[in-house]
Amino acid sequence: MEQAALTALGSLAVGVVGGAFGVGGGIFLVPLLVWLGHRPVEAVGVSLFCVIGTSVGASSVALKSGEANLSLSLLLEPFLLAGAVGAGLVATKVGDATLLYAFAAVLVLIALATASRARGAQDLVAPTDEPGLFDGSSGGARYRPQRLRVLPPVMLGAGVTAGLFGIGGGAVVVPLLALVARVPMRAAAATSTVSLMVTAGAAGAVHLAHGTVPLDAVAWALLGVIPGGLLGARLQTRLPEGVLRGVFALLALAVAASVVLRARGLS
Amino acid sequence: MSARVASRAVLATAFVGGLVLVVGAARTLMGAEARELLLVGAALFLATPLARNAAVLAREGRRAPRLLALAGTVALLLVYAWAAWRLLG
Numbered sequence: 001m002e003q004a005a006l007t008a009l010g011s012l013a014v015g016v017v018g019g020a021f022g023v024g025g026g027i028f029l030v031p032l033l034v035w036l037g038h039r040p041v042e043a044v045g046v047s048l049f050c051v052i053g054t055s056v057g058a059s060s061v062a063l064k065s066g067e068a069n070l071s072l073s074l075l076l077e078p079f080l081l082a083g084a085v086g087a088g089l090v091a092t093k094v095g096d097a098t099l100l101y102a103f104a105a106v107l108v109l110i111a112l113a114t115a116s117r118a119r120g121a122q123d124l125v126a127p128t129d130e131p132g133l134f135d136g137s138s139g140g141a142r143y144r145p146q147r148l149r150v151l152p153p154v155m156l157g158a159g160v161t162a163g164l165f166g167i168g169g170g171a172v173v174v175p176l177l178a179l180v181a182r183v184p185m186r187a188a189a190a191t192s193t194v195s196l197m198v199t200a201g202a203a204g205a206v207h208l209a210h211g212t213v214p215l216d217a218v219a220w221a222l223l224g225v226i227p228g229g230l231l232g233a234r235l236q237t238r239l240p241e242g243v244l245r246g247v248f249a250l251l252a253l254a255v256a257a258s259v260v261l262r263a264r265g266l267s
Numbered sequence: 268m269s270a271r272v273a274s275r276a277v278l279a280t281a282f283v284g285g286l287v288l289v290v291g292a293a294r295t296l297m298g299a300e301a302r303e304l305l306l307v308g309a310a311l312f313l314a315t316p317l318a319r320n321a322a323v324l325a326r327e328g329r330r331a332p333r334l335l336a337l338a339g340t341v342a343l344l345l346v347y348a349w350a351a352w353r354l355l356g
Contacts, residue, residue: 053312059319063274081342133331133332200316201316208309208350215306215309216295219289219291
């Protein structure tokens with residue numbers, strides 16, 4: 001009973017944070033579940049299901065606000081899915097401590113990438129008169145995503161990260177969309193929120209087939225993550241981009257440090 | 268299908284799946300066997316991305332996004348079919 005309550009309450013906080021940053025919450029949920037006694041690979045499985053839950057709530061808000069670029073999201077999804085499924089197939093073969101060390105390394109990279117974007121983040125390319133399929137608008141300013149040919153392999157890599165670490169891809173997809181495709185941070189977060197559902201669904205099914213998803217833990221986590229995600233998505237549209245970036249980078253670094261401590265305990 | 272109806276269908280799929288999962292988890296907490304109920308809940312919950320894609324297909328008029336949504340749906344169905352075969356086979 002106590003474990004169920006802790007999972008639900010912890011997931012509520014994770015849902016708010018995940019919805020606000022458009023990351024699905026996985027990067028914070030996996031460490032939480034490991035602290036609560038789950039094996040890392042089980043935490044990844046639970047997290048993938050919760051990413052779907054967060055994405056359901058947050059993506060409806062993101063689409064309604066007009067920030068989510070649905071066409072771009074649909075373009076990214078097959079590549080994210082392929083990477084996530086491939087990684088999900090090998091995730092059970094990776095040792096617990098190894099998985100956590102790798103998870104911490106990814107968190108540090110994500111934090112650095114997010115923080116480094118402070119220099120030229122708003123170097124947007126406005127669309128020409130001729131309408132483009134992937135054109136979007138963010139905060140009233142129109143933009144055209146760049147380097148679309150580079151995005152598929154990049155998203156394949158992001159999908160691998162999602163399937164292996166249960167982070168849905170948002171924590172990776174958001175900075176990559178901003179850095180590679182020059183999509184505004186807020187639109188990138190909203191678009192990734194929409195993409196996460198399919199990525200997490202595919203990887204979650206693979207983990208379920210491997211028997212590494214404790215479904216009762218999924219239920220308690222969902223009870224917290226879904227309302228939290230709805231609340232977080234509303235914050236996403238209200239917080240300034242600079243604040244989003246800074247807080248996200250700091251949180252990711254703090255969680256990485258705690259994951260390393262846990263991995264040392266396991267090894 | 269209007270955008271509102273499509274959005275509600277996606278939310279309803281996730282809600283029902285989540286509800287079945289919670290009922291299953293509550294039964295487990297009380298010491299009862301609920302594996303099948305939990306699996307049904309998980310299957311319903313995993314149907315959410317399919318519902319989302321169906322909603323996109325229903326309301327999107329442009330050819331390219333429809334094709335992209337269709338490709339994503341087929342890929343997802345293939346993964347789900349493999350997972351179901353492994354779980355039930």
